Amino acid sequence: MPFELDGITFYYSDKKVIDNFSIKLAPAKFYGIIGPNGSGKTTILDLLVNHRQPTDGSLNFKGRRLSSYSKFELSREIALVPQNFYINFPFTVKEIVMMGRYPHIPRFAAPAAGDWEIVNAVMEKSRIVEFADRYVTELSGGERQRVVFARALAQNTPILILDEATSNLDINYTLSLLNIAADGVQAAGKTVIAVLQDINLAAAYCDYLVFMSKGRIVTHGPAGEILNPDTLRSVFEVDAKVYFEDYCNSLQVVFRR
Amino acid sequence: MGKKLFQYDDQTGGLRKRLKEATLFQLLLLAAVMTAVIIISTGMGYIKVPAAAVVKVILAKLTGKADFLAGLDSVFSVVVMDVRLPRILSAAIVGGGLAVSGVVFQGILLNPLADPYTLGVSAGAAFGASLAILLNIGFLGMYSVPLFAFLGATVTLLFVIYLSSSSGGFSSNNLILSGIIIAAILSAGISFLKYIADEQVSVIIFWLMGSFGSKTWTDVGLTLLFVGLGLGVFIFFARDMNLMSLGNRAASSLGVDTRKVTMVLLVTASLVGAICVSVSGIIGFVGLLVPHMMRLLTGPDNRRLLPISLLAGAILLLGADTITRAVLPSEIPIGVLTALIGGPFFCYLFRRQHKARKIL
Numbered sequence: 253m254p255f256e257l258d259g260i261t262f263y264y265s266d267k268k269v270i271d272n273f274s275i276k277l278a279p280a281k282f283y284g285i286i287g288p289n290g291s292g293k294t295t296i297l298d299l300l301v302n303h304r305q306p307t308d309g310s311l312n313f314k315g316r317r318l319s320s321y322s323k324f325e326l327s328r329e330i331a332l333v334p335q336n337f338y339i340n341f342p343f344t345v346k347e348i349v350m351m352g353r354y355p356h357i358p359r360f361a362a363p364a365a366g367d368w369e370i371v372n373a374v375m376e377k378s379r380i381v382e383f384a385d386r387y388v389t390e391l392s393g394g395e396r397q398r399v400v401f402a403r404a405l406a407q408n409t410p411i412l413i414l415d416e417a418t419s420n421l422d423i424n425y426t427l428s429l430l431n432i433a434a435d436g437v438q439a440a441g442k443t444v445i446a447v448l449q450d451i452n453l454a455a456a457y458c459d460y461l462v463f464m465s466k467g468r469i470v471t472h473g474p475a476g477e478i479l480n481p482d483t484l485r486s487v488f489e490v491d492a493k494v495y496f497e498d499y500c501n502s503l504q505v506v507f508r509r
Numbered sequence: 510m511g512k513k514l515f516q517y518d519d520q521t522g523g524l525r526k527r528l529k530e531a532t533l534f535q536l537l538l539l540a541a542v543m544t545a546v547i548i549i550s551t552g553m554g555y556i557k558v559p560a561a562a563v564v565k566v567i568l569a570k571l572t573g574k575a576d577f578l579a580g581l582d583s584v585f586s587v588v589v590m591d592v593r594l595p596r597i598l599s600a601a602i603v604g605g606g607l608a609v610s611g612v613v614f615q616g617i618l619l620n621p622l623a624d625p626y627t628l629g630v631s632a633g634a635a636f637g638a639s640l641a642i643l644l645n646i647g648f649l650g651m652y653s654v655p656l657f658a659f660l661g662a663t664v665t666l667l668f669v670i671y672l673s674s675s676s677g678g679f680s681s682n683n684l685i686l687s688g689i690i691i692a693a694i695l696s697a698g699i700s701f702l703k704y705i706a707d708e709q710v711s712v713i714i715f716w717l718m719g720s721f722g723s724k725t726w727t728d729v730g731l732t733l734l735f736v737g738l739g740l741g742v743f744i745f746f747a748r749d750m751n752l753m754s755l756g757n758r759a760a761s762s763l764g765v766d767t768r769k770v771t772m773v774l775l776v777t778a779s780l781v782g783a784i785c786v787s788v789s790g791i792i793g794f795v796g797l798l799v800p801h802m803m804r805l806l807t808g809p810d811n812r813r814l815l816p817i818s819l820l821a822g823a824i825l826l827l828g829a830d831t832i833t834r835a836v837l838p839s840e841i842p843i844g845v846l847t848a849l850i851g852g853p854f855f856c857y858l859f860r861r862q863h864k865a866r867k868i869l
Contacts (some may be wrong), residue, residue, distance in 0.1 A: 301758075301761070301762050303758055303762070321763060323761060323764050324764040324765075328764075330864065332758065332762035332763065334756065334762075336756055338756065339754060339755055339756075339757075340619045340754045341754045342804075342808070342809055343751075343808070343809055343810070347810065351752055351755065353749065353765055354748060354752065354764065355763060400755075401758070453709075487679070488634075
């Protein structure tokens with residue numbers, strides 16, 4: 253079990269953001285976390301990557317308390333594509349992607365040939381080779397988001413966490429990046445935990461969905477079982493129809509306007 | 510596809526090698542220029558000393574062999590060793606120190622306008638120095654003023670950190686804002702000290718504008734120690750600083766203990782800034798300008814930027830000090846000179862960058 257969350261509560265100053273959150277996440281699955289704005293999705297991810305620590309409850313990673321891991325140990329286990337992908341200095345795209353290899357390169361050593369191979373392969377996969385030598389500060393939002401995604405892939409960790417990682421991408425790149433993530437789950441047994449806004453994308457890609465609202469889990473389970481109009485109404489307060497779509501081989505949702 | 514990948518490999522390998530060679534070349538070039546500037550400027554002044562004589566005097570001192578001094582005017586040895594070199598070396602070390610701590614401040618505050626004085630370090634130092642001059646504190650002889658300047662800077666730094674730290678760690682906005690508030694209060698305090706200072710007011714004003722006049726070997730040793738230690742810390746965390754430009758979350762997920770690294774770097778960079786101010790007075794624009802210029806030259810990777818900025822800062826400030834000491838008919842305060850040259854140059858650089866739509 254990569255993650256075991258038991259009764260997690262988190263306060264942001266006086267405000268309770270996460271309330272009694274308990275779930276076990278298994279390896280080699282694509283998890284989707286879904287919920288309205290401000291429901292605590294990013295905070296849950298912050299807790300999972302040990303960027304913040306729970307106020308109460310226990311959070312174990314591979315059988316050990318998550319907070320007992322050093323940042324360095326975790327950087328070889330968990331990669332994060334954050335929501336904010338602004339980069340402050342004019343590094344080249346290639347340099348940024350290579351930063352994903354830092355956890356694998358000793359502090360004062362130069363990248364090995366193997367690191368360059370991984371960086372190049374990842375840039376091919378994410379289709380950013382054409383601007384490998386450009387400055388990230390000159391790229392568009394969507395281009396930069398692909399660079400940040402490539403950097404997380406270069407980290408080559410068993411767990412990949414995506415915080416609305418496709419928010420600025422067109423549908424072509426969205427599908428292509430989610431396919432890369434899903435491939436990692438299928439072929440390499442990786443675990444992906446993604447916060448997604450688009451419920452249809454979540455239905456198409458995720459094995460398992462976690463619906464949350466106001467810091468609590470509303471319901472969780474295999475996507476095919478728990479995605480239904482009642483869940484959507486209680487979480488988002490919208491009317492929806494859920495049906496099986498052969499074309500993408502998954503449930504899909506349409507909403508009443 | 511395979512062929513394309515291979516070609517690409519080749520290209521990156523070549524680029525990496527070129528960059529490495531270029532950095533090494535830049536470092537060697539800058540080191541050579543610095544050595545040349547040191548020797549030439551040592552020869553300049555009221556008593557002209559030929560470059561060869563300067564080298565001989567330094568060699569004689571370093572090796573302990575008096576043979577090198579054969580046939581030289583005995584005044585040369587005194588002028589070079591006791592009068593000029595301490596001043597020249599402290600100018601170079603302070604320049605390098607200001608430049609590297611500027612790199613660090615810009616790197617961790619994620620703000621290209623940050624410099625060693627951003628957190629109110631200079632205002633703190635100025636207040637401490639003004640107080641020492643006003644109260645005529647002399648129990649440490651000539652080191653009273655620098656000591657008070659250093660204490661002022663350190664206390665200010667601690668207070669700014671206390672003011673801006675919250676449960677969630679530091680945010681660069683909080684730090685900058687706290688620094689500005691404290692600096693504003695302190696500068697009002699300095700104005701008040703000047704107002705009640707009477708006769709010492711000119712001493713205070715002169716100290717505040719900075720000078721390398723009458724520096725000693727103790728100053729050289731002290732600044733060298735602090736700047737050297739500081740540089741060691743900066744280089745150690747240079748890679749983490751690269752990651753921190755991706756933002757705290759990303760840096761943290763790539764193995765950086767952002768809170769700890771920010772704290773260590775802030776304190777170290779401020780102390781380096783503080784020792785520089787306490788030795789030389791307030792010298793603006795070196796810490797702001799040098800990292801900018803060098804980032805254009807060598808890119809933002811701190812592992813290259815730090816050593817290059819160190820050398821460039823040393824050359825720049827030494828050059829400026831030599832201009833005011835030996836070129837201008839009468840000495841003007843170095844802080845005024847760097848601001849008068851650095852300010853407009855920064856405007857030009859900023860405008861040009863702006864036009865090229867590159868972000869500094």
